[in-house]
Amino acid sequence: MSRLELVKRTRTDEIRSLLRTERFPHIWCPGCGIGVALKCYAEAILKSDIPVEKHIIVSGIGCSGRAAGYMRLDGYHVTHGRPIPFAVGLKTARPDLEVTVFSGDGDLLTIGGNHFIHAVRRNDDINVIMINNFTYGMTGGQYSATTPNGARTLTSPYGFIEGTFNVPYMVAALGANFVARWTPLHDRELTRAIQEMFKIDGFAFIEVVSPCLIFGEMNNIPPLEMLKHFRKRCVIDHDADLSKVGLSTDPDQPIVLGNFVRRDRPSYQTRYRELMEKIRGGGGGRG
Amino acid sequence: MSQGLLKPGVYFMRGNHACVEGALIAGCRFFAGYPITPSNEVSALMSRRLPQVGGYFIQMEDEIGSIMAVLGAANGGVKAMTATSGPGFSLMMESIGLAAMTETPAVIVDVQRGGPSTGLPTLVGQGDLMQAKWGSHGDYEVVAYLPNSPQEMFDLTIKAFNTAWAYRIPVIVLADQVVGQMIEKVVVPPHEEIEIVERKRPEVPPDMFKPFDSKYLVPPMAVAGEGYRIHVTGLTHDDRGYPTTSHEVSQKLVSRLVRKVRENEKLIGEWEEHQTDDAELVVVAFGITSRSAMRAVREAKREGLKVGLFRPKTAWPFPHWALRKHVERGADILVVEINMGQMVRVVKEHFANLVKIHSMTWAPGTVPPPETILAKIKEVYPR
Ligand SMILES: Cc1ncc(C[n+]2csc(CCOP(=O)(O)OP(=O)(O)O)c2C)c(N)n1
Numbered sequence: 001m002s003r004l005e006l007v008k009r010t011r012t013d014e015i016r017s018l019l020r021t022e023r024f025p026h027i028w029c030p031g032c033g034i035g036v037a038l039k040c041y042a043e044a045i046l047k048s049d050i051p052v053e054k055h056i057i058v059s060g061i062g063c064s065g066r067a068a069g070y071m072r073l074d075g076y077h078v079t080h081g082r083p084i085p086f087a088v089g090l091k092t093a094r095p096d097l098e099v100t101v102f103s104g105d106g107d108l109l110t111i112g113g114n115h116f117i118h119a120v121r122r123n124d125d126i127n128v129i130m131i132n133n134f135t136y137g138m139t140g141g142q143y144s145a146t147t148p149n150g151a152r153t154l155t156s157p158y159g160f161i162e163g164t165f166n167v168p169y170m171v172a173a174l175g176a177n178f179v180a181r182w183t184p185l186h187d188r189e190l191t192r193a194i195q196e197m198f199k200i201d202g203f204a205f206i207e208v209v210s211p212c213l214i215f216g217e218m219n220n221i222p223p224l225e226m227l228k229h230f231r232k233r234c235v236i237d238h239d240a241d242l243s244k245v246g247l248s249t250d251p252d253q254p255i256v257l258g259n260f261v262r263r264d265r266p267s268y269q270t271r272y273r274e275l276m277e278k279i280r281g282g283g284g285g286r287g
Numbered sequence: 288m289s290q291g292l293l294k295p296g297v298y299f300m301r302g303n304h305a306c307v308e309g310a311l312i313a314g315c316r317f318f319a320g321y322p323i324t325p326s327n328e329v330s331a332l333m334s335r336r337l338p339q340v341g342g343y344f345i346q347m348e349d350e351i352g353s354i355m356a357v358l359g360a361a362n363g364g365v366k367a368m369t370a371t372s373g374p375g376f377s378l379m380m381e382s383i384g385l386a387a388m389t390e391t392p393a394v395i396v397d398v399q400r401g402g403p404s405t406g407l408p409t410l411v412g413q414g415d416l417m418q419a420k421w422g423s424h425g426d427y428e429v430v431a432y433l434p435n436s437p438q439e440m441f442d443l444t445i446k447a448f449n450t451a452w453a454y455r456i457p458v459i460v461l462a463d464q465v466v467g468q469m470i471e472k473v474v475v476p477p478h479e480e481i482e483i484v485e486r487k488r489p490e491v492p493p494d495m496f497k498p499f500d501s502k503y504l505v506p507p508m509a510v511a512g513e514g515y516r517i518h519v520t521g522l523t524h525d526d527r528g529y530p531t532t533s534h535e536v537s538q539k540l541v542s543r544l545v546r547k548v549r550e551n552e553k554l555i556g557e558w559e560e561h562q563t564d565d566a567e568l569v570v571v572a573f574g575i576t577s578r579s580a581m582r583a584v585r586e587a588k589r590e591g592l593k594v595g596l597f598r599p600k601t602a603w604p605f606p607h608w609a610l611r612k613h614v615e616r617g618a619d620i621l622v623v624e625i626n627m628g629q630m631v632r633v634v635k636e637h638f639a640n641l642v643k644i645h646s647m648t649w650a651p652g653t654v655p656p657p658e659t660i661l662a663k664i665k666e667v668y669p670r
Contacts, residue, residue: 020518023529053514058359069518069530074511076362077520077530078355079385085319085352089359090511092343093317093367097512115355118348268345276338280291 011043018042018052020072027066031223033210034131036184038067041102041129044194045073048098056099058087060107062138064131067102081111084119087126092269098198100127106136106144109165113145120174120203125267127197127204132167133212134247141214148249152218166246167207172261177202179261181245183209183230186257193259202267209247209255219249230255291340293475300473302434302466303328303370305441306396307336308475310368313448314483315394316342317367319356321349321375324408325464326398329370350375354382358391362519364486364510366448368394372464373415374405376422383457384423385521387544390499390506392451392486394444396460398467399574401625401652410652411464413574414626419459420603426541428548430555431459431602433573437471443600449484450555454505454547461602463625465575465654489515497526501539504547552604560609562588563595567669569613571597571622571634575654580623583660592668602630607637619643619669623660626650643669 001009019042028034045055052073059068061080068075078086083101091099101108108116108130119126135153136142143153146167147160172179178200182190190208197204211226221229229251238258245256293308300308307329310318318333320326330346337344343360347353353369360367371379376397386393399415401407419431430450432443444460451458487507489496498517500506509515522530523537531537548555561581563569572580577598587594597613599606614620619642622631631646638644645667649655 020529053516054512056511069520072516074509074513074516075518076359076389076511077518077522078358079381079521082351082355082382085347085355086359086362088345088347088352089317089319089356089361089367090363091359092345092356093360093365094363094512097363114348115352118352272338272343272345276341279338280341 014046015039015042018045018072020070023070026070028063029213031211031213032063033133033184033208034064034067036187037129037131037190037208037210038070038102040187040191041100041194042071043191044198047191047195048198050098050198054096054098056090056097058083058090058099058101060103060112062104062107062136064102064104065107081107082115084108084112084115084126084128088119088124091124091126092272095269095273100129100197102129103131104137105130105132105134105146109167110145117174120171120176122268123175123177123202123265125201125203125269127194129194129206129208130167131208131210133210133215135212135215137212137214141218146247148247151215151249153215154218164246166243168245168260169242171205172242175265176205176261177263177265178204180205180259181207181209181257183234183255183257184211185227185230185234189257196259201270202263202265292478295475295477298473298475299470300437301328301468301470302437302440302462303398303468304332305437305473306370306444306460306462306467307332309441309444310394310448311336311340311342312478312481313445314366315368315448316340317357317360317365318342318369319345319347319353319367320369320371321347321353323372323375325400325467326370326372326396328468329396329398350378351382354379354393354395357393358382358386361391361393362511366452368396370396370398372398372400373412376415376418380422383429384425384427386457387423387427387429388521389519390455390508391457392455393457394447394451394460395457396444396462399461399463401650407652409464411575411625411654412652413463413576413624414629415461416602416626416629419461426545428545429457429459429603430454430548431461433600433602434460434462434466435574435577435598436466437469437473439600440466441473441475445481449482452486453484454551455486455508456547461574463574498528499524499540500526501543504543504550548604553608555601556604556606557600558606558609559598559600561596563597563613565593566595566613566618567593568664568667569595569597569610569618569620570660570664571599571610571620571630572624573599573602573630576623576625579654579657580660582657583664586657586661587664592664594664594668605633610634611637614638614642617642619645619667621645621647621664621667623647623655623663624649625654643667
């Protein structure tokens with residue numbers, strides 16, 4: 001065995017040690033991007049300086065939401081749309097933990113949209129990895145707030161007409177400290193971006209634009225074709241004008257990727273602790 | 288530890304404030320809430336007091352966020368609560384089911400107001416009694432306390448924390464607008480005399496630990512970051528916490544969730560009685576209504592009627608075994624409540640056809656006056 005092979009093998013073993021392999025086979029379709037994103041998260045944990053037992057994963061409901069159940073971490077699989085407030089409570093009460101929300105676009109931006117925007121506004125010190133597969137995968141492929149206009153879904157059989165979130169643009173405008181977008185084809189960049197999230201005090205967000213078989217099927221794009229589509233259309237531009245990075249089904253439109261935003265706004269949790277120290281230093285007692 | 292907590296003594300205090308001070312003494316160090324009348328005094332005082340005692344306060348974007356943040360904190364090993372009123376309580380229901388299913392302890396204070404929907408925000412009601420028990424979908428059990436004074440807002444909030452952390456369940460303090468906002472004498476006993484219950488901790492190493500071990504009625508609780516690396520899900524799960532559709536596991540899990548409370552109802556259930564020994568009519572009333580009923584019952588006695596008061600301090604479990612004694616003596620029952628007849632259904636469930644069960648319903652957003660209750664007592668008094 002070559003040195004390189006050996007290194008690779010130990011790496012794989014280490015990653016496996018972070019997965020609940022006794023629960024495999026997992027529920028994800030072959031060709032789905034969620035598993036790759038989860039592997040990148042595991043890899044980033046291994047590379048982080050934070051002890052494994054301090055890494056916490058919180059997921060909502062959906063295909064992506066099953067992530068919490070496959071990681072050998074303290075993992076919380078909560079109600080649909082609510083992983084962010086759960087994570088906010090956990091992180092606020094336990095500042096020593098590194099809390100990552102891993103969930104879908106429907107969960108985080110549609111039913112959970114209100115929690116999402118307020119967590120960014122407060123700049124809660126959590127990491128959010130959002131799988132954007134353009135649809136509600138788990139329930140059979142209905143449209144969500146990230147479905148591109150014109151796309152066919154179970155509930156937009158004539159093509160989607162509602163309008164679509166330009167996610168990085170929105171999250172950047174809300175004031176997040178870190179905003180990135182990658183795909184499962186960019187596993188190294190994605191892993192590095194997740195490592196970066198762990199270092200940030202404040203709201204850190206990655207949109208993982210992900211192939212979905214159910215979505216592809218309804219739009220006549222076979223799984224492999226979808227990946228080729230991604231490969232062809234992806235452009236890395238860290239300094240992109242975010243107002244122009246909205247996603248569409250147009251094969252000639254680029255899918256712009258990158259680590260777009262890096263800011264240092266102090267998190268709610270940091271500001272609260274400072275406030276608490278000031279108040280307690282000032283004598284405490286009953287005011 | 289007791290630094291910054293309310294010192295033992297006699298205070299003149301608002302019910303909602305007594306609730307806060309009780310919670311802090313019980314060990315609450317996290318509060319998340321959303322403004323709503325008539326519970327606002329809870330969050331306002333929490334925002335001032337929590338940072339003083341090293342705890343965390345957050346006003347969330349809605350009540351769903353509030354209860355979810357509470358569940359997050361509780362799973363981090365920090366005692367946590369929220370406070371709300373009807374509309375917010377409705378929004379919390381799905382998450383209360385999550386708390387029951389994941390065996391996450393939490394305290395939810397519902398300062399009841401009148402009417403369905405937005406109803407009577409500033410006026411009293413007791414119409415959330417059934418919702419407190421049945422509000423979330425599927426089968427589970429909760430405990431709900433019924434304070435009738437600022438003193439009990441203090442005492443029963445502490446009990447609510449103890450019960451939640453002993454049984455790993457959501458516990459509701461079902462207060463009402465009057466009890467929450469009235470100002471009265473509150474006695475804070477020496478802290479060392481106050482019983483405080485903590486979670487049962489895992490006793491085995493992580494590789495042997497099963498977070499939902501069904502050999503226990505209430506399994507020991509591991510919290511985030513302790514190294515147990517547990518999986519917690521609202522899906523039906525086995526002893527390891529892993530999702531399953533096994534019929535056997537589902538039957539076992541759901542049974543255990545309800546048995547936690549049902550098998551301990553006599554340990555948890557609380558009530559109080561006045562002049563019931565030889566009563567031929569027992570008035571059942573709770574919360575603020577019990578104060579008015581007490582006056583009516585005393586007046587009735589003065590007028591020569593054998594009437595007593597039975598006051599449940601827990602709605603759930605309902606202390607039916609204690610009321611049964613009077614039913615067996617042949618006493619009739621009159622239930623007085625500020626709703627259209629919720630507790631009377633429970634009384635009928637236990638004692639229908641054994642004695643006469645009367646109901647006085649009330650929904651104007653006021654406390655029924657003693658005279659009105661007295662008139663009803665005279666109307667239904669057995670002769
Ligand atoms: C309150 C509530 N409403 C609806 C559902 C049904 N439901 C389960 S998963 C899901 C959508 C998940 O979509 P997304 O978050 O995009 O994740 P994906 O499955 O695509 O990864 C829905 C609507 C639910 N579980 N709870």
